[in-house]
Amino acid sequence: MSKKISIRELFEILQKQLGRQNWWPAQSTEEMLTGMVLIQNTNWKNVDRSLANLRDETNFDLDKLLSLDIDKLKELIQPSGFFNGKAEYLRSLLTAYRDNFSAWSKLSTPDLRKKLLGLKGIGNETADVLLLYYFDRSTFVADHYTMRLFKKMKAFDNKPTYMQLKKAVEFDFKFTPDEASEFHALLDEFGKLKSDFFDDYTLVLPTTI
Structure with a gap:
């Protein structure tokens, strides 16, 4: 039975x-957020290759990440697949992290989730992962x-x-x-x-x- x-x-x-x-396996907040975008529709082995490329190029310095030429960014994250979209999504998320996350952290979980879902390329799963591992919300x-x-x-x-x-x-x-x-x-x-x-x-x- x-x-x-x-x-x-x-x-x-x-x-x-x-x-x-x-979890989340990362050495910095910037690396963690990057991994959350790159893992979409692929496996961690591919993400690791992209993260290694970005680490060599920027050491996950936020200003360096955001100042990367878009074509260079696509080249660096190519192992993760869907790199045209993910390059845009990554820029959007890291910009929100720089400009908005501090204020958003004061929102209720439902309102915060709506803000995250409003970001380019952030769907239900990635929004919930962000709630868990960045914003420390129970979801x-x-x-x-x-x-x-x-x-x-x-x-x-x-x-x-x-x-x-x-x-x-x-x-x-x-x-x-x-x-x-x-x-x-x-x-x-x-x-x-x-x-x-x-x-x-x-x-x-x-x-x-």
């Missing part, structure tokens, strides 16, 4: 299995790895949208910002393992989708 567990119990099991992750990231694991654990019948799953989990989401950021990291790291550990578990969401 399948064992039913809650979101909190899933988090605790993953913690026990994988240990603390301490849930319903990304590909999470969606796949939750389906495997029979949390829903028909695949929900990103926002449907996010809202279902956050219906009763008593996670601190640190726990929420660790939960996202654990879900992604577990997803990369392609493990069958949870095959005999059923995940019960706080509300139905």
Whole structure:
């Protein structure tokens, strides 16, 4: 018989299995923000190559990053793919970081999320990652790895949208910002393992989708 567990119990099991992750992997805020844009629609191996290029060229100095010629920026981030769009998105995000993030940090989480979604190239997933790892807000990231694991654990019948799953989990989401950021990291790291550990578990969401 399948064992039913809650979101909190899933988090605790993953913690026990994988240990603390301490995401986001970066040596500076500028590198972290850059990685959040470059990881869109690719894998971390490709992102690492782009980050290495940018590190050699700018050492992630904000002024140097923003003063890069757009064609040079595209060349440096080419390993991450979609480099024409990502060059624009990266400039937009780093400019907002320089000019707006200090003021935005005083906003409520829903209002802050709207501001982030208004930035060029920032969708639901990247906005939530920014909320977690830059703004230290408790939120849930319903990304590909999470969606796949939750389906495997029979949390829903028909695949929900990103926002449907996010809202279902956050219906009763008593996670601190640190726990929420660790939960996202654990879900992604577990997803990369392609493990069958949870095959005999059923995940019960706080509300139905």
